[in-house]
Amino acid sequence: MKSNLLSNIYNPTDLRLLTEAQLPQIAQELRQFIIDVVSVKEGHLGASLGVIELTIALHYVFNTPEDLLVWDVGHQAYGHKILTERREIFHTNRQIDGISGFPKRSESIYDTFGVGHSSTSISAALGMAIASQLKGDFDKQHIAVIGDASIASGMAFEGLNHAGVTDANLLVILNDNAIGIDPSVGALKQYLTAVKEGKNPKKNNMIKSLNFDYSGPIDGHDIPTLIKELKRLKKIKGPKFLHIVTTKGKGLQQAEENQVKYHAPGKFDASTGEIILKSEENLPPKYQDVFGLTILDLAKKNDKIIGITPAMPSGSSLKFMMDEIPERAFDVGIAEQHAVTLAAGMTTQGMIVYCTIYSTFLQRAYDQVIHDVALQNLPVIFCIDRAGLVGEDGATHHGVFDIAYLRAVPNMIIYAPINEIALQNILYTAQLGLNHPIAIRYPRGRGVLPNWEVENFGHYEKIIIGQASQLKPGTKTAVLSTGTIGNNVTLAINECDNSESIAHYDFPFIKPLDIKSLISIFNTFERIITIEEGTINGGFGSAILEFAASYNFKNKIEILGVPDVFIEHGTANQLQQLCKIDVKSLINLFSTDTK
Numbered sequence: 351m352k353s354n355l356l357s358n359i360y361n362p363t364d365l366r367l368l369t370e371a372q373l374p375q376i377a378q379e380l381r382q383f384i385i386d387v388v389s390v391k392e393g394h395l396g397a398s399l400g401v402i403e404l405t406i407a408l409h410y411v412f413n414t415p416e417d418l419l420v421w422d423v424g425h426q427a428y429g430h431k432i433l434t435e436r437r438e439i440f441h442t443n444r445q446i447d448g449i450s451g452f453p454k455r456s457e458s459i460y461d462t463f464g465v466g467h468s469s470t471s472i473s474a475a476l477g478m479a480i481a482s483q484l485k486g487d488f489d490k491q492h493i494a495v496i497g498d499a500s501i502a503s504g505m506a507f508e509g510l511n512h513a514g515v516t517d518a519n520l521l522v523i524l525n526d527n528a529i530g531i532d533p534s535v536g537a538l539k540q541y542l543t544a545v546k547e548g549k550n551p552k553k554n555n556m557i558k559s560l561n562f563d564y565s566g567p568i569d570g571h572d573i574p575t576l577i578k579e580l581k582r583l584k585k586i587k588g589p590k591f592l593h594i595v596t597t598k599g600k601g602l603q604q605a606e607e608n609q610v611k612y613h614a615p616g617k618f619d620a621s622t623g624e625i626i627l628k629s630e631e632n633l634p635p636k637y638q639d640v641f642g643l644t645i646l647d648l649a650k651k652n653d654k655i656i657g658i659t660p661a662m663p664s665g666s667s668l669k670f671m672m673d674e675i676p677e678r679a680f681d682v683g684i685a686e687q688h689a690v691t692l693a694a695g696m697t698t699q700g701m702i703v704y705c706t707i708y709s710t711f712l713q714r715a716y717d718q719v720i721h722d723v724a725l726q727n728l729p730v731i732f733c734i735d736r737a738g739l740v741g742e743d744g745a746t747h748h749g750v751f752d753i754a755y756l757r758a759v760p761n762m763i764i765y766a767p768i769n770e771i772a773l774q775n776i777l778y779t780a781q782l783g784l785n786h787p788i789a790i791r792y793p794r795g796r797g798v799l800p801n802w803e804v805e806n807f808g809h810y811e812k813i814i815i816g817q818a819s820q821l822k823p824g825t826k827t828a829v830l831s832t833g834t835i836g837n838n839v840t841l842a843i844n845e846c847d848n849s850e851s852i853a854h855y856d857f858p859f860i861k862p863l864d865i866k867s868l869i870s871i872f873n874t875f876e877r878i879i880t881i882e883e884g885t886i887n888g889g890f891g892s893a894i895l896e897f898a899a900s901y902n903f904k905n906k907i908e909i910l911g912v913p914d915v916f917i918e919h920g921t922a923n924q925l926q927q928l929c930k931i932d933v934k935s936l937i938n939l940f941s942t943d944t945k
Contacts, residue, residue: 356380361435362409362460373410373573377402381601383437384428389620393444393451393742396599396612398428400527400570401495404594405429407576408493411584417491418462418478422471422500424452424746425614426525434460444742446920452746466746467714468500468530468684472509472522479518491584493521499530499661502538503684513589514561521583521590522562525570527598529609532663536683546595557591566593571600610664634797637834640770641733641792642667644777645704647808649675652781654702658682660689666706666735686711690718690730697728702781706733709749709791710740716755719787724761729784733777737766737791738833738883739912739926744919749791750912753832754888756789757861763788763815764860766833766882770797771806772858778810791833793883795922798837818864824853827940828875832857832890835883835931842936852940860890863897872903879939881910881931910939 355372356379359365368376381402388395406429408419414434421427431449432440435458442448453461463474471494479492500506501524513520526542528534544550546567557564563586568575576594583590598613599605604623605612617626635643649655649671657679663669672679682689686707693705712719712734723730737749756762763786767773776790799806821836822843829852831839836856843849855871857864872878878898880891891909898907912929926932930939 354379356383356432356437359433359437362414362433365406365409365433370410370574370577373406376406377573378601380406380429380432383432383440385602386620387441387443388428389618391441391443391445392614392616394425394428394614395602396605396609397423397426397497399602399605400596400598400600401426401525402429402600403571403573403576404495404523404525404596405433407573407580408495409433411577411580412491412493415459415462417493418475419460420463420471420475420478420492420494421453421465422494422496423468424465426495426497427453427465430460431458434458444744444919446918446924448919450744450919451742452744464746466743467711469496469503469506471496471500472506472513472520475522476509476513476516476518476520479520480516483518488519490519491521492519493523495523495525497530498524498526498528498539498542499534499684502534502536504687510557510560510562517588519587521592523592523594524566525594525596526567527596527609529598530661530684531613531665532610532661532681534683535661535681542593545593557593562589562591564591564593566591567595568593570594570596632800634800635770635802636667636796637770637773637792637794638665638667638735640773640797640802641706641735641777642670643803643807644774645733646671646674648778648781649678652702653678654700655781656680656693656696656701656703658689658693658703658705660684660686660707660711662706662708662711662735665708666733668706686715687718690715691722693730694718694722694726694728697730702731704731704733704777704780706735708736708747709734709738709752710736710747712752713755719756720759723787724759727761727786729780730787731777731780731784732787732789734789734791736794738793738835739917739922739929740794741922741925742919745916748912748917749793750884750917752789752791753860753882753884753890754892757888757893761786762861764791765789765858766791766860767858768831768834768836768856770799770802772813774806775811775813776858779813779815782812784815793834797834813858816859816862816864818855818857818859818867820853821856822852822854824851824875826851826875827877827879828853828855828871829879829881829940830855830857830871830890830894831881832860833883835881838926838931838933838936839881841933842940845933845937846940848941857890860893863893865897868894868897869901872898872901872905876905878905878907879910880907881936883926883931884911885914886911887914908939
């Protein structure tokens with residue numbers, strides 16, 4: 351029986367003591383180690399399984415951490431983490447107080463750059479390479495590993511464009527598996543497919559035309575070939591580009607056959623690969639499905655409706671519309687800026703455009719939101735999925751800034767539904783015709799109404815823009831909530847001994863605020879508490895403070911939300927506890943009546 355080699359490897363220095371002939375065994379053990387841990391602890395799977403051989407070859411050939419390695423995107427870096435001094439704590443991956451699911455500079459000297467968002471590696475590695483030159487270090491290597499979905503993004507092209515006119519010691523490795531989270535799309539994907547199939551003449555090579563030393567495509571699962579090529583490239587100065595072809599999910603049959611599902615499959619049987627299904631009986635729908643089913647239903651009735659998403663058709667559930675009305679539903683790839691301005695262009699021609707983007711990714715298109723949409727007062731409908739605390743993906747993915755960064759923008763309506771019915775109705779209302787752009791923010795995960803689809807789907811009611819509502823009367827304290835965190839408030843008030851003294855108001859419209867209701871509330875209650883699942887700085891609570899100041903109210907105001915720090919990873923409930931917006935924390939707060 352072969353001895354386990356991986357158990358003796360603490361860092362890449364140990365790896366380099368092995369013979370090249372031993373590396374395939376390491377690949378097998380590393381792949382199995384990831385499968386065994388992720389099957390129980392959950393996390394990203396397919397991406398890391400696809401780059402096992404590349405990860406080993408890179409750390410074997412290059413002198414990491416002195417040579418600098420940047421991953422793009424970071425969910426393919428599990429093998430990298432295990433080989434770089436984190437094997438023994440890898441089981442804490444994505445858990446509270448454990449290691450991050452993405453490379454993180456503060457976690458390890460081997461993690462050269464934080465990479466939770468895509469398409470940053472070429473710019474970052476080029477910056478490192480130019481800095482090395484300026485410091486007189488001409489031997490240090492700088493490697494960017496980028497996927498074929500990430501390289502289609504505008505920022506990656508900006509990096510390639512600059513790198514091609516430098517003599518920086520930069521190696522870009524294209525990990526081409528034709529899939530990101532969903533299958534890659536666009537003309538660049540078609541070009542790469544032609545290259546892989548030998549149908550594109552070498553003289554047409556677009557990478558060479560950008561002044562890169564291009565090689566490939568080569569088999570990314572062939573360790574000897576990888577090592578030979580990396581050693582050759584190590585000696586070549588200036589910008590280099592290596593095209594490798596891999597299979598996402600390599601080594602686990604189901605993950606190879608169903609690459610979308612096994613991107614992050616949840617718990618599964620490590621030996622068979624079968625996903626352990628959770629019972630979905632009597633569970634409320636996911637908010638993304640409420641969006642996806644509703645927009646499909648509306649689009650069937652209104653031929654001006656268009657859906658756009660940047661590379662998240664499954665995650666946003668726009669896929670329902672893409673499957674049934676493909677000519678009016680667009681996946682534009684990892685291109686948030688393009689998605690927003692494309693929506694703006696369509697809107698100028700009278701189309702009703704639902705642009706669905708995760709909150710954390712909409713940050714990447716902030717100028718387009720301001721300049722191309724709001725400044726021109728175009729009624730684009732932004733459907734902001736994954737708003738609030740998203741859980742185990744951590745600081746790079748929490749959608750906690752959108753209220754604050756959108757509230758500053760003139761002409762923008764901001765709406766946060768408390769439940770599935772409110773989300774359905776605002777989606778309906780938006781297509782009836784608005785005078786301004788609207789941002790509709792809703793969280794990751796499930797709603798609160800198990801029978802939503804049976805009892806409410808398709809039964810639409812028009813929402814009055816800017817209107818708040820009282821959910822419960824009270825005598826002393828008024829709690830003003832926005833969005834689904836209001837459900838925590840309801841649960842907490844029901845558990846309080848002094849519940850009769852606490853009133854609860856739902857403020858779905860963060861902008862415009864319901865000034866008439868606010869004046870009445872501030873004239874009635876001595877204590878005001880605001881709560882939101884977003885950053886306290888500049889958010890809904892700040893808007894209430896601004897109102898109070900402008901109307902000269904002196905009430906006691908307490909603001910609850912996400913504090914002014916980057917919140918790390920953990921379950922959504924653990925992170926709500928951290929921010930003191932979970933039910934138990936609210937019960938404790940509400941129980942202390944103002945004196």
